Each structure stands twice: as structure tokens, then as C-alpha cells.
Amino acid sequence: MWSDSKLIWRKWLFLALVASVSASYYSQPNIVFIMADDMGWNDVGYHGSDQIPTPNIDALAMQSVILQQYYSEAICTPARSALLTGKYPMRLGMQGFPLYNSEDRGIPLSERLLPSYLKALGYSTHLVGKWHVGMSRPEFLPTARGYDDHYGMRGGFVDYYTYNKVETWPNGRLMHGLDLFDNDIPQVNEDRYAVDLLTERAINIIHSRNTSCPMFLHVTHTAPHAGNTGGPLQPPLYRPVGHRHIAHSDRRLYAELVAALDHSVGRIVEALYEAQILHNTIIVFMSDNGAPTVGDLNNWGVNLPFRGRKETPWEGAVRVPAFIWHAGFKPRICDSLMHITDWLPTLIRAAGGSITHEIDGINQWDSLVLGSELKRKEVLIAIEDGGNNVYGAYRAGDYKIILGNVTGMRNDYYGEDFMINKEPPPPYFPVLTSSYVAAVFQRMGIYFDPVQVQATRDAAMIRQKDKERDATLCLPTATRGCLFNVRQDPMESHDLWDRANNIAKLLERRLRMLWGMQMRRGPLALGEGADPANFGYTWEPWIYNGTDISPQQTTTPSSQSNKQQQKAAVNARTKTKADNCDCGDNFRNFVCLFRCIF
Structure with missing residues (x-):
């Protein structure tokens, strides 16, 4: 009897929540999707670190579904391709090394993108920030792919003050120029800080939107990605450098970039509340990939306790901060598997539509609404077929396999020295409750309890359960891979290839099958x-x-x-x-x- 009653209650709750956000055209939820750039797992406070305060992001996360087993792609361009198409990048020739500004490549024009689906469902569609999935031809640009308008950068990164991208080819050839546009118009007279100008445009869209239709606002910050090599870390100049408790100078400057991003999130949430649409808005926050702690274009972000950095097959490259908020959701930590390709069918379902053709993404909306386990059981983590390194990574259930050549890549753990504080950081709870988001929630009758906040942070921390560690970290080859139980061993420090060889062979067969489906990228085409x-x-x-x-x-x-x-x-x-x-x-x-x- 109790089981039947519980089932009936869950069905009623599901129907009520779905009705509140997507039952009809007029109640379709607004969707605000905020993507950080190169932010590490350990760069947000809700994962347990006190070093870099992120009170707005944390306050929002505390009232959200925190996606603890969420996977993105390891690099910028593949991540954005996966998000916009719902397909693994290797199916589109968009895997591997990110696009050069001077490269003639983009998401194939045969692919329909997320904003196009939402536009057909009656949404206004706005991109504010970074694009990075094709700019060589006008038909590759955002306003040709489903966005009503685009304000921001077409390529991978820019200087935070001049908005110039300096590009170096493999042969040493240099190109440089402005990469900030309002649709087709170069913003030659702009002089605001890059994070601020994107934030202010997003707020302007919120307040000036067409109120007769729902809004899809896609905010893709370039922060905290490094700038050009002449000035990789560029905090706001209109205030003194804070975070004096951080011992490492570069990490301290990085913290200023993260603080600017956090401030942006708070202001956007405040604008949604002031526009009286927050109650019917879905907010997604995520990073496109892990931080490049060391090496090329490093930003001193930290992915610990995960192994590796951006552009590797290790967890530090692909396990990123991510959560989804809606006023109808019960806050929780979701420990089910989810991949960046899932956003397209999930958000289309939330908007009242559906995807009828085959994609890699899985509609997770009903599970998110119900609070039940998500549906994904496997994820293709990476396929790299160019340059000196050819490798693949795949996860099924709790097990992950990596196969191929990763020689010369960043395969270790990075950033422990950057996490040192020379004095105590600011107290967490008072900083959290003084944020824009906390103030908005208080006006909505939502208050934070310090015990519950700490409990959420404790639950969101990654803990190493497998205490056995290999004397030498496993590095895969083309014939012998590495196998990890990443739920027990998230640090990828205990190889199970020999001990659980039956599982290894099963995952290897599946990985090789997926590998054989790839559309190869072809030679680099720089113009x-x-x-x-x-x-x-x-x-x-x-x-x-x-x-x-x-x-x-x-x-x-x-x-x-x-x-x-x-x-x-x-x-x-x-x-x-x-x-x-x-x-x-x-x-x-x-x-x-x-x-x-x-």
C-alpha cells in the first residue's frame, strides 16, 4: 500500500512540475544557459574549497540539481559542438584540437542546432559571448545557425581589454585583429572589461525582451580562459586585486577572473528577478571543460583531486562544475551520469518539443523533474585522431577505459601548490549570504541554513574511496589500456586492466566500435x-x-x-x-x- 501511495504521489508531483514549466506555449520556461570557459573543478566553493569565493554561483547551486557525475568534452570547440547538436563531436569532424580563427571548418551545415529548434518552438534566441564553432564563412556564424542575434566573440579567446585575438600558426605565422561583434558590426569603440560588457548585454536582453514569447539566452563567457600570451591573466583594473589570502600570485589573479564571472552570474539572476521572470526560468551553469592548470594557455585553474588538465582524456579535463536550477526543482545532488550532449533533448523537452531523429544526447528532463536517477548508462569521453596523440576514452557504469597514445601529454596531478593560502580565507557562510543571488532568494522567501549549506558542500566533494594506489600511474598504449572504477577511484590512480580484464575487454570492444564511426577531421586547413x-x-x-x-x-x-x-x-x-x-x-x-x- 505504501509503495502504491508513494508511486501515485511521485506521478502527481511529476505532472504538477511539468505543468508548471512546459504544459503550454504560454507557460514555456525561459532558458538561460551560462557557460564558463576553462574553469576547474576546484574553482567553485560549493565543491568544498574555501580558496576562491564564488558566492553567487554557490548560492544558485545550493538551490539546484548539482550534477556530480557530469561530463563535458575536453576542449572548447568539441564541447560547444556537442552542446549545440546533441551529438558526439567525432560524428561531425569537430573532435580534437580547437578551431583556429583562420581555419576553414565549422559545425556541418547539415546539422540543426539547439537555437533553431527553440526558435521553431516560439523562442527568441540570443547568444552573448564566445562562439568558436566556425567563422570562416558567413553561413557558419551564429545568426545563420538559429540565433536571432549575437554579441561577442567568434573565435576561441581574446584580450579582456582590446578584444584582439593573436593567433600563431604551427609554422610561426602570426595574425592578429579585433574579435568582438554586435551581429556583423565590429565593436571598434568598445572599452569595457570583457566580462562586464557581456554581462551588461545579457541584462539588457532580459529587460528589453519580447514579452510575448519565451527567451533562450545563451551566455558564453570567455572567463576564466587565459588571454593572449602577452597578458594571460587580466583582472578588472577598476578595483584593487583582492584574494590576499592566496599565496601564489598567478592563482590570485586567476581568482579575480573567477570573481568577475561569479559577479556576472549574480547580476544576471538579479535581472531575471527584477524582470519578474525568474520563477519561470531554467538556469544552467557549467564549464566547457576542465582548467589548463599548466602548459599552453594555462590559467592556473585547478582540477584536483582529478588527474590531468584540459585537452587530455583524464577526469580533470572532462568532469566540470555543472548544475541546473528551476523554482520547481527540489535541491539535490544528482550522482547519475550525464553528458553535455544531453542538454539539447532535455531543454527541447522542457520547452514542449521533442527530438525525433537519432542523436547521442538523452532527454533527462523527466528524471530531473521527478528527482529520479538519470537515464544515461555510458558516455564516449574522447576520441583524438590528430597530431602525435591518438587515443580514445569511454565510460560505462562505474568503469572507464583509456586506450591509445598519450605520451607527452599532461597525465599527472597539477595545482597542489596553487591551493596554498598564506592566511585564512574569508568565512564562507557570511560571504555566501551577502551575494546577489542570496538576496534575490531572500525576497522569494528562500533562506540558507548554515548546517544544510555545509552538508551540501560536504556531499559535493569528491572523495577517493579506493585507497590502493599504483606505484607508477598507468599510461595507456594502443594495445594495453588503463581501466579505472572512477566512482571508487575518481583520481584514476589504481589501474584494474589485469585484475578486471573481462570488463576491460568489454569496454574496449565498445570503444573501438564507436571509434570506427568517427568522421575524421582531415588535415589542418588554415587560410x-x-x-x-x-x-x-x-x-x-x-x-x-x-x-x-x-x-x-x-x-x-x-x-x-x-x-x-x-x-x-x-x-x-x-x-x-x-x-x-x-x-x-x-x-x-x-x-x-x-x-x-x-
């Missing part, structure tokens, strides 16, 4: 025509209708020829945007086409 010097030192598309249109000499795009090229670009974008209007509802389809034209 001299991309040189920003050809376009007034601005990163612009240089291939129109399959033809490199860059001038032979340094010019500004003011000639009649360039005007014709720009017109062709607009026509190409309009056609692609119109192709994205694929809604069965005739009126919504008409509105979508109307927006594309005007």
Missing part, C-alpha cells in the same frame, strides 16, 4: 585569406560561396567589390536562417520567416 590585416585588422569571414575573397593587399572593406560580397553574405545568412524555420505550426513558421527577412 592566408583570414588575415585580419586584409579587413582593417578585424577577424572577418573570408570565404563566400566557396571562394576566398580576401584582397591581396591590406585594405579596408569599403570598396564596391566588398559591398557586393557583404550583400552576398547577408543573402547566404538569410537563406540559412530561413532553412532553420521548420515548425509545424504555420503561424510560428511565418513569424520565424518574417524575422529572417527583416
